[in-house]
Amino acid sequence: MQTALADFIRETPRGREADAILRKCVHCGLCTATCPTYRLLGNELDSPRGRIYLIKRMLEGAAVGAATQLHLDRCLGCRACESTCPSGVEYGRLLESGKIVAEQNAPQRGAKERALRRLILAVVPHEKRFAFLLRIAQKLAPVLPHRLRAKIPHQRAVPAWPAPRHRRRMVMLRGCVQPAAAPAIDAAAAQLLDEHGVSLLGAGGCCGGVALHLPAAKKGLALARKAIDACWPPVEQGAEAVVVSASGCAVTVKEYAHLLRDDPAYAEKARVVSSLARDLSEVAAALNIIPAIAPRNLRVAFHSPCTLQHGQKITGVVERLLEDAGYTVAATPNHHLCCGSAGTYSLLQPGLSRQLLKNKLHDLHSAAPDLIATANIGCLLHLQSRTATPVRHWVELL
Template identity: 50%
Template sequence: MQTELADFMVGTQDGDDAQAIIGKCVHCGFCTATCPTYQLLGDELDGPRGRIYLIKQMVEGQPVTRETQLHLDRCLTCRNCETTCPSGVQYSRLLDIGRRIVETKVERPMKERVLRYSLAHFVPERRLFSAAMELGRLARPFLSANLQAKMPVGQVPRPTPIGHHARKMLFLEGCVQPAISPNINVATRRVLDALGIELIAPASAGCCGAIRLHLSNLDSGLDDIRRNIDAWWPYVEQGVDAIVMNASGCGATVKEYGHLLRDDPVYAEKANRIVALTKDLAELLPGYVDKLRPLIASPERRHVTFHPPCTLQHGQQIKGAVEGLLRSLDIDVRVPSDAHLCCGSAGTYSISQPALASQLRNNKVAALEATEPELIVSANIGCISHLAAASKTPVRHWIELVDDMLSRAHWVE
């Protein structure tokens, strides 16, 4: 598809990128078959093909309207369409460009501006978010059912390993995960400690940048990225083996650092090195199965259903790794019939688009519970908290299950 860039896009990186990405699209429509919002709404402009056409109009200088903004807002950025696309269209990168253009040309209603500002300046700040969660839990009995669902009961912390090992890896603790479900990070440390790996989490590292980037706050998102690189770089120079991610949303974002900072003369090379070192737990642990299996003490066969987050299967293109690992530990793992579809969490989507997010979640929970699991496991805090709000079956991170199965002889609690 040919694109004639408007003057304001000519000679810019966004213009060049948009022209190249749009040029790969042949409008075959395969993407609409796997687009969650198109399936719900049945509107061509609420599917990838229609949104690409809207962005093409924008970069060619045609009027940008509030309706254009709404159609782009409704996209989950699940990237299912990228997995489906036979032409390799990098839709998510084009969508980011389109959303940034819209923000400069269409003024949002005051309510939306306040919400987006609050999300961008509050959620990524770990201390603020953690304090708010504690206050919310205290007030939980007085909150509405909808707010209670978003305010999970606090966890009883499990013992954290304090041992030191020769093999060291960096670890991103995240911004919301420590407040919502801190035992995910504890379980990650415990399992890797049992394998002789010490995790290092520099205090100055924070949000991966995803929240602000998804809200089109590019400069603030890039600041988050540079801060993390600065926090990790001394350890990279010392030769750490990897940078471990246990939230697939963070992993998908960190693996984009090289692209996002490709024109930064100071950080471009460092960013590429960070990307090369970044490993999701699902990439890391399969290499340790032989060492992990003897540490597993649980005699009963567990029956669980795995919900693969979009950021794992479509963003990072990691498929089957979690299921394979758990099966190697003698766990009966099932997947729902709609495993390729988004659950509706999608970062801040469940807050900014609650109606669509609830529909997608209800469909996903029905498919998950149809497999009759004793436990639902996933790989991203957003999916876990979103599904748990509607599921009768407990929902946890899969690393917590592995931690539960570690030999009691290894941990004295």
């Protein structure tokens, strides 16, 4: 597409990147077909191509109104469009830039919306604050209205984290929400790796993804630096990989190199951490796990998180691991569509999120599964809030 970026951004790194991305887009519209919000709303403005156009318009210097921000806010950031795009448009990166520029130039959001965003930023990325609030909620659960109660995860037994005993080591960035909401996942991962000759070391901290997508770039980058610091000692001591069990965090850690490329203090460390970053599924696939001999007689519907299939372009890996472990993995329709969790989307766009969740569960249930598996804590909690079928991280099933 033809572009004419405005002076305020043309010669900046952000502007140059955006221009290069825009120039790749040929405006063919294939992306509209796999965009969850376009499929619901039928409005070009709620499609990737429409949003690209809104961003282009903004970067070309037009006045930014509430409409641009609204339609960018409605984007899940699922990046299904990137999987569909034959021209290789890096929509996710363009969107991040677009959101930041919109945040600076659009009229201020309403007071309620601002308060909600502040609250999210104050709680979610902070493991201890989140854990504290979650414990209160779990205690209060019996007296809470059903709608709220459904959102609170139950506590499950947590397997023991094996002590480091192998020479092969990896470090796991454990994130913010997951250690409190579903501590069993990382422990199961540590056990799996331990059984296959790798000791997993935990490192605390939020990856920064939630803040980055909101967008609160400053806070997001600060959290990213903290996460790098947390992983750094084991990395220096020869950890083979930075493992992330939540695909949403994994995709962010893989972006560190790009996000911090202009930070002299962190650029190199970020590059190293990103190059070592692995989704848990990539690590597990390389473990040469011996397939189960007997089938387990359990049907699993796997919901591949957008951050796994579109963000990291990892497809078919988890399914194979589950099949090797003796499960029957059922095919479900619209597997490329988002469940509506999308980080903080379920809090900020509850209407669309609910609709997507309903559709997703309908599709997953069409396979009559005994279990639903996924690969990201956000999707897991979101899906479980509206279904009686157990939803698990796949590693808990191995």
